[in-house]
Amino acid sequence: MTTTLLTEQSIKLPSSSHPYADVIHRLEAGGSMLPDTPENLMQIIGLYKAYAVPMDFYWRDLLYIAEQVFLEPLPAFKYFLPQEYLDLPNHYAGDEADLRFWRGQETAHPELLEFMEKGELKTKLPKIFHHLYHDRINMEFAEECMRAMLWHRGLGGELEPFMDSEEYRQNCDRAIRAFFKNNPVMLGLYKLFPEMFLEQCRQSTMTSVLGLFWEIMAPVFFEMSDIYDEGGFKGVPDAMDFLANGIFAIAGRPIYHRVKVGGEWLDIVPKSKGFTWLYEAAFPYVEAVFYRTSPFRGTKSYNAQAHEIPTDQNDFHYGILYADKFPVGSAGIPPTLLHQDMYHFLPQYLVDYYKQFCRGEDDTLIQLAVSFQRSMFNVTSAVIQAGRAAFLYPLDDPNPQHLLANRHYFEGQLNRFCNPKYGMDKASRLDMVQDQNYR
Amino acid sequence: MTTIVDIAVNNEGFSTLVTAVTVASLVEALQSPGPFTVFAPTDAAFAKLPAGTITTLVQNVPQLSRILTYHVVAGRYKKADLIGVKSLTTLEGSVIDLNISEQGFEANNATVIAADIEADNGVVHVIDTVMLMRPHWFYPIMESGKVLH
Numbered sequence: 017m018t019t020t021l022l023t024e025q026s027i028k029l030p031s032s033s034h035p036y037a038d039v040i041h042r043l044e045a046g047g048s049m050l051p052d053t054p055e056n057l058m059q060i061i062g063l064y065k066a067y068a069v070p071m072d073f074y075w076r077d078l079l080y081i082a083e084q085v086f087l088e089p090l091p092a093f094k095y096f097l098p099q100e101y102l103d104l105p106n107h108y109a110g111d112e113a114d115l116r117f118w119r120g121q122e123t124a125h126p127e128l129l130e131f132m133e134k135g136e137l138k139t140k141l142p143k144i145f146h147h148l149y150h151d152r153i154n155m156e157f158a159e160e161c162m163r164a165m166l167w168h169r170g171l172g173g174e175l176e177p178f179m180d181s182e183e184y185r186q187n188c189d190r191a192i193r194a195f196f197k198n199n200p201v202m203l204g205l206y207k208l209f210p211e212m213f214l215e216q217c218r219q220s221t222m223t224s225v226l227g228l229f230w231e232i233m234a235p236v237f238f239e240m241s242d243i244y245d246e247g248g249f250k251g252v253p254d255a256m257d258f259l260a261n262g263i264f265a266i267a268g269r270p271i272y273h274r275v276k277v278g279g280e281w282l283d284i285v286p287k288s289k290g291f292t293w294l295y296e297a298a299f300p301y302v303e304a305v306f307y308r309t310s311p312f313r314g315t316k317s318y319n320a321q322a323h324e325i326p327t328d329q330n331d332f333h334y335g336i337l338y339a340d341k342f343p344v345g346s347a348g349i350p351p352t353l354l355h356q357d358m359y360h361f362l363p364q365y366l367v368d369y370y371k372q373f374c375r376g377e378d379d380t381l382i383q384l385a386v387s388f389q390r391s392m393f394n395v396t397s398a399v400i401q402a403g404r405a406a407f408l409y410p411l412d413d414p415n416p417q418h419l420l421a422n423r424h425y426f427e428g429q430l431n432r433f434c435n436p437k438y439g440m441d442k443a444s445r446l447d448m449v450q451d452q453n454y455r
Numbered sequence: 456m457t458t459i460v461d462i463a464v465n466n467e468g469f470s471t472l473v474t475a476v477t478v479a480s481l482v483e484a485l486q487s488p489g490p491f492t493v494f495a496p497t498d499a500a501f502a503k504l505p506a507g508t509i510t511t512l513v514q515n516v517p518q519l520s521r522i523l524t525y526h527v528v529a530g531r532y533k534k535a536d537l538i539g540v541k542s543l544t545t546l547e548g549s550v551i552d553l554n555i556s557e558q559g560f561e562a563n564n565a566t567v568i569a570a571d572i573e574a575d576n577g578v579v580h581v582i583d584t585v586m587l588m589r590p591h592w593f594y595p596i597m598e599s600g601k602v603l604h
Contacts, residue, residue, distance in 0.1 A: 428600030
């Protein structure tokens with residue numbers, strides 16, 4: 017289902033009258049929302065690589081938190097990833113992979129290990145000092161993404177209804193009782209406030225979901241970086257196709273949650289439920305993180321009378337695709353803490369590139385944030401094209417009715433960037449990423 | 456008795472489907488009295504999926520089973536029974552959108568290339584594309600896209 021660039025598309029349908037008609041025509045020709053320029057390709061691939069290294073930490077630590085920290089009342093050391101999880105083989109890298117996306121190793125990435133040892137200080141200190149100095153991978157960003165997925169419920173898939181089912185409640189009950197079997201205080205609190213504990217289990221489940229989601233994205237991004245370094249991508253659409261095909265290939269990966277208590281694994285969301293990476297993780301992730309999240313305090317009034325924040329969560333539009341990349345220092349949107357993480361792993365060609373513009377090195381964090389925004393528009397394009405291929409028709413379909421359905425789909429997707437409600441159209445960065453001078 | 460499984464096994468072009476149904480342990484279910492309506496993708500339909508898609512599904516039986524049961528509906532529905540019917544709920548739980556007109560017989564984005572193949576325990580419609588569940592956001596997006604600018 018590779019989307020091949022088409023040149024005769026416009027012959028079959030009249031031109032679109034959509035405000036983003038140029039982008040619609042580009043999508044119909046197999047392109048991305050991001051213009052196909054060598055500069056864009058370099059920026060997005062460079063950022064994929066810079067993102068993949070901290071992401072290799074995020075997915076490992078998310079699984080550690082979901083599986084072993086679980087309901088620990090004072091999880092002060094949850095970011096201190098044990099060796100067991102650094103060595104945890106990625107299912108999609110290495111010789112033993114279920115499906116090999118990256119030709120590299122299945123254990124933690126060497127650049128990550130080096131950074132964990134010496135940090136930005138480039139000095140080997142006990143882990144606690146790096147942590148207290150905040151010279152570490154910022155898991156706050158990963159947890160913010162998890163919370164966005166938890167909070168924006170109703171994103172589709174079968175997992176959410178399952179988390180409200182009696183079966184889930186019983187699975188959690190078994191895990192909670194096992195986890196606190198030597199802690200009468202916590203068991204007493206559980207008896208008093210069972211719903212609070214259940215909600216904590218739901219948060220833990222979503223932590224596992226995000227970890228399993230990113231376990232795949234990290235090797236995909238590493239492989240894309242390697243292909244680019246070898247001169248393998250001719251343009252932005254090639255990079256988008258690689259992602260779109262990857263989404264299909266991995267769509268059926270199981271999504272589950274299990275907890276290790278006293279050396280025994282307890283299922284909270286068993287693999288046998290049939291939950292999949294595409295429906296229960298990827299689609300909810302894109303919706304919650306790329307589109308919605310939540311407004312950064314200080315930029316929007318939370319006063320209900322001010323009507324600045326939509327009453328309907330479906331209208332939330334504070335994700336990366338709408339973000340003003342001002343470095344506010346937040347874990348949410350704009351995700352400055354993620355940008356800080358990526359800053360440590362930029363490929364040299366991007367470091368050199370950023371030096372040429374704006375305020376050079378001093379401005380790198382903002383410039384890379386804008387490149388990251390471009391790269392996420394490309395990932396969103398891959399999701400849109402994969403959705404078109406999965407639910408609709410090929411771009412070169414000979415049936416005009418099918419092409420019209422494809423157009424309705426593309427226009428419906430881009431309508432999300434030109435809705436005047438709550439100023440969504442003005443917040444959207446789709447028009448800005450069309451311009452190479454936005455940096 | 457000729458079952459739905461017998462039809463798939465005894466006709467060319469369904470070897471991927473037969474393998475998938477066997478791996479997912481659905482053979483016995485599809486040999487039961489039913490009746491069922493099965494939208495059966497051909498080998499060519501499976502071949503249109505990007506590399507790795509089937510590998511991942513075959514490695515994960517519950518997930519494979521979910522995709523396969525999306526192609527099965529309880530009851531015997533021939534094409535003539537479905538005229539004017541907008542959708543059918545599958546055994547997976549999600550719906551398949553139907554479009555039957557003079558131009559043809561479509562289920563979601565798949566075209567039925569051979570309809571009404573009868574078995575003793577149901578009916579088979581052969582389709583040219585593997586169907587994937589349309590998520591809940593798909594419908595409002597399509598409606599939004601139909602509004603003229």
